[in-house]
Amino acid sequence: MAPKKVKTVEASKTQAKRQHKANAKVATAPAKPRPQTRIQREKQDIILEAALEVFSVHGFRGATIDQIAEVAGMSKPNLLYYFPKKEEIHRRLMSELLVTWLAPLEEMRADGDPFVEIRSYIRRKLEMARDFPRQSRLFANEMLRGAPHIIDMLEVDLKALVDEKAQVLMAWMDQGKISRTDPYHLIFSIWATTQHYADFDVQVRAILGKGRGGEGRFEDAARYLEQLFLHGLTPKAKG
Amino acid sequence: MAPKKVKTVEASKTQAKRQHKANAKVATAPAKPRPQTRIQREKQDIILEAALEVFSVHGFRGATIDQIAEVAGMSKPNLLYYFPKKEEIHRRLMSELLVTWLAPLEEMRADGDPFVEIRSYIRRKLEMARDFPRQSRLFANEMLRGAPHIIDMLEVDLKALVDEKAQVLMAWMDQGKISRTDPYHLIFSIWATTQHYADFDVQVRAILGKGRGGEGRFEDAARYLEQLFLHGLTPKAKG
């Protein structure tokens, strides 16, 4: 005896489509959130991983679904079963990215020691450039195109966060703990210098040569940036 | 002074069709090098300008000939009359770009005052980011893709130039005129911080808001970067 006889299943199409339609119109059931099967989540992750690989190199328009499908090891229609639209994949990637991307800055605490906090922030950003270069490039690609998909979030969420942290920096300046300078451009320069190692990786490698192009360069970069920023921020009074 | 325009092999290739036909008929004539008409040069410039607009936003694969033709105000076949291949347009753009891009660093003189030279270099790079943002983005796009078309030039010409200037910087360090640090990463950080204002323009605008997004920000950036780099490079001995 079934608790509830399956009613006329309207178009038993693909699950994804049904999910959209069902959640949108079925008002009888209490907004039952369809549980995602394990397989669905796994496949989606595989696709997102492959899409990251492709989008981060070729950008949205330059990337093709076939290419992503091939990297993901499945057929194009099969991929489209999980993400009905190319845009959908990209959107998911971008929203996940933004969370990851803002995290390091959020961690900068107003009640910590300024130099320690700034140095840690630089270190975290540099580690992200090293460990997640594709995310960095995906972000850069979106920026180059004028950030059509995330401009709203930039103007609201990101701006709010940066404004807040700029306040923190200015407070430190007021207390004479760091040099008085433009806090916004300070943040920009940290972003620029750290992400450079992911986004312009080829160039860095080409110049440092095969020898220095390996692992050591990140330690070198960290040491250099530390010196650049901290000495640049040391108040003159302190000598 | 405009950089000396070198007549490249590619240039004459654009007339491939006509040349083929003409040369096929008159095999007797000694490969007469057709001079470019004024109209040809003008149209090619218009096309390159339009291509810069499109390539710098969408990258090579993401850009379409139709789109470039539309921006250039001509039909696609007409555009293809001047540049028989999409790649040809891109190659021309890239080779022109590299010359422009390396110029500022070349100007850094070993016999000048270190601080003046470095500050001037930063200033020049910042001005390029302001005045030629599309070139900057075109370059960034190429880097993100792994620089498939210019990797050779990076590893040879660019590397040679940077090596040379790194020597200059190290000489200054030896003389105690600037802090001892990694000259390569110093150059990287100048590139990163200045180009950031062109490549991540949307983000900068989104954060600085409509008010500060205008012209003033470049002056702010210049002032900030000057402080960052010069104070960061001031030897402790000098106080």
Add this chain to the structure above:
DNA sequence: CTAACATTTTTCCAACTGGTCAAAAATCTT
């Protein structure tokens, strides 16, 4: 086993892609 459901594959398509070609139109030479 079998029905209901979930997943995958096969087939197909219209729009777009880079590119060709011949003929028309414009321009230049004489």
Add this chain to the structure above:
DNA sequence: AAGATTTTTGACCAGTTGGAAAAATGTTAG
């Protein structure tokens, strides 16, 4: 103005693109 040349256009093409439809194949609960 006539003829030669250069430039522009419209029609066309083969390959690729994002995506739809449906059939075929699992998978699972009863």
